[in-house]
Amino acid sequence: MDYSENKPIWPGSSSFAIGDTPFGFFDNDTLFQQHADSFAKHAAQNVGYPIMEVELLNINFYNAFETAVIEYSNQVNQTNITNNLLSTLGINTGSDFLVDSSFSDTLIGSSLTYITKLSKAYGTEAGSGGYTKLYTASISTVPGQQSYSIRDAVSKSGIVLSDNSSIEVQRVLHQVPPAIIRYFDPFVGTGLGSQNLLDAFDFGGFSPSVNFMMMPLHQDLFRIQQIEFNDRIRKSHWSFEIHGDDIRIYPIPSVSASLSDLQFEKFWFEFVLEEEKSNNALLFGNTAVMNNVVSDASNIPYNYQKYSQINDVGRAWIFRYGSALVKEMLGYVRGKYSTVPIPNSEVTLNGSDLVSQGQSEKEALITQLREFLEKLTKENMMARQQAENDAMNEVLSKVPVKIYVG
Numbered sequence: 283m284d285y286s287e288n289k290p291i292w293p294g295s296s297s298f299a300i301g302d303t304p305f306g307f308f309d310n311d312t313l314f315q316q317h318a319d320s321f322a323k324h325a326a327q328n329v330g331y332p333i334m335e336v337e338l339l340n341i342n343f344y345n346a347f348e349t350a351v352i353e354y355s356n357q358v359n360q361t362n363i364t365n366n367l368l369s370t371l372g373i374n375t376g377s378d379f380l381v382d383s384s385f386s387d388t389l390i391g392s393s394l395t396y397i398t399k400l401s402k403a404y405g406t407e408a409g410s411g412g413y414t415k416l417y418t419a420s421i422s423t424v425p426g427q428q429s430y431s432i433r434d435a436v437s438k439s440g441i442v443l444s445d446n447s448s449i450e451v452q453r454v455l456h457q458v459p460p461a462i463i464r465y466f467d468p469f470v471g472t473g474l475g476s477q478n479l480l481d482a483f484d485f486g487g488f489s490p491s492v493n494f495m496m497m498p499l500h501q502d503l504f505r506i507q508q509i510e511f512n513d514r515i516r517k518s519h520w521s522f523e524i525h526g527d528d529i530r531i532y533p534i535p536s537v538s539a540s541l542s543d544l545q546f547e548k549f550w551f552e553f554v555l556e557e558e559k560s561n562n563a564l565l566f567g568n569t570a571v572m573n574n575v576v577s578d579a580s581n582i583p584y585n586y587q588k589y590s591q592i593n594d595v596g597r598a599w600i601f602r603y604g605s606a607l608v609k610e611m612l613g614y615v616r617g618k619y620s621t622v623p624i625p626n627s628e629v630t631l632n633g634s635d636l637v638s639q640g641q642s643e644k645e646a647l648i649t650q651l652r653e654f655l656e657k658l659t660k661e662n663m664m665a666r667q668q669a670e671n672d673a674m675n676e677v678l679s680k681v682p683v684k685i686y687v688g
Contacts (some may be wrong), residue, residue, distance in 0.1 A: 289337045289615075295339040296322045303341075303348040313590040314351070326606040329636070337615050343608060350604035354596055355586040357648070359386070361655040363579050366390045370576045372399065386585045414559045416452065417441060420550045423535040434526045436553070448556040454522050454529070456549040514549060520549075602682045603647050610640025 298318040300309040308314040322343035325449035326336045362385065369390055419439040421430045432449055443449075523530045529551070576582045592600070613636025656662065 289335075290339050292322075292326055292331065292336040292338050292340070292343075294326075294332060295319075296343065298340075298344065299671075301592035302344045304345055305348060305352075307586055308348060308351055308589045311589045317597075318344055318347055319591075321604055324601060325605045328605045329609055329612055335599070336612065338608070338612055342611055346604045346607035346611060347600075349607055350600040351589055351592075352586060353603060353648075354592070354600050354651070357651050357655060358596075359584040359660060361584055362584055365660050367576075367579060367582055368397075370582060373576050374574060386587060387581055414554045416552055416554060417434055417659075418550060420548050422548050423531065426534060428532075428534045429528045429530045431527060432524070432529055432551070435551075443555075446557070449527065449553050450556050450559070451524055451529070452549045452552045452554060454549060456520060599647060599651060603644060606640045606647065608640075609636050609643070610642060613637035613640060644652050 297317045298315050300306070300315075302318075302322075303309055322340060325343055325346065326338075331335055366385065370385070402412045410535070417436070417439070419432075419435045421432075421435045423430075432451065433443065436449060437443060521532045523532070531549075587596075613633045615633070616631040617633030617637060619631060657666075
């Protein structure tokens with residue numbers, strides 16, 4: 283086949299119509315329609331037209347133009363996802379929060395919603411809240427019996443367990459006066475109740491009412507915690523071990539007269555069901571699987587940028603990237619033939635050079651855009667703001683202060 287006779291030649295002008303691009307993502311955008319033909323002329327001239335013939339069709343230029351807008355949108359949206367994923371996790375993608383089911387035109391502020399939900403999962407482990415229900419059951423001790431079945435005790439408390447249910451014990455306790463009762467004792471100072479407690483902690487002769495009025499409330503909380511911790515470490519003569527579904531009490535409960543004041547008839551334990559804890563951790567406390575919500579970077583709803591809303595800085599990048607695509611595309615076309623015969627000679631085509639130049643230009647443009655967008659992440663903008671504040675404080679610290687003479 284004679285390349286010189288069968289090659290397609292760009293006619294020098296074009297007229298864009300809806301449907302001329304492969305995907306049509308931006309075909310209905312009036313400004314995109316206007317710029318499509320301008321871009322075709324711009325890109326053709328960059329590869330030598332009209333001095334040299336350009337072996338491409340209109341649809342090739344439109345394809346490069348659409349691809350360039352897609353690539354620009356992709357890079358911008360990657361930065362948006364990096365900035366906003368944590369604040370949007372769990373948001374229903376069908377809510378009124380979205381504009382046209384997309385975050386692309388939405389200003390998203392910082393949110394602690396996901397962090398709050400996540401902290402509740404940790405609260406279950408710390409025993410300070412969370413989504414998982416905390417159950418309580420009790421076991422009556424039997425003199426001489428050391429081991430007791432946790433599963434039997436839970437069943438007797440009215441909780442229905444399945445064969446796959448797994449019990450996780452959180453705390454084991456026997457009946458002691460609550461710390462709050464011992465701290466706010468109406469008989470303080472009379473030799474009864476908590477007088478010994480006040481002396482032991484060097485609280486002096488202050489009554490609870492005086493402490494309550496004269497000291498911050500958090501000090502009362504600290505003291506109550508101190509009482510409970512002291513009881514746990516220094517006063518309890520009892521300990522336990524859990525082996526599988528059995529709890530073992532030390533020392534063995536007995537009816538010894540010498541130890542009668544240390545015996546107890548019942549102890550309690552707080553527990554959670556591991557299957558509930560696992561499900562609640564996955565579902566953030568919801569009773570059903572959450573559908574149509576943001577769960578990761580793959581489904582956060584960022585659509586392609588609207589071409590008419592991209593500023594001139596972004597369009598300049600798109601024109602350059604599209605031109606690099608055209609150069610690469612033309613190189614592939616010319617690369618099909620290394621030479622073209624002419625009368626009494628032949629012409630060597632520059633297909634490989636165009637491909638190499640186009641690829642290098644694309645890589646350089648991608649690197650430039652990524653470095654620019656990296657500066658716009660929330661983390662880097664806050665660091666830059668901090669640096670500006672520090673610099674301003676440094677300047678202000680050297681401004682002479684006026685001296686007033688009275």
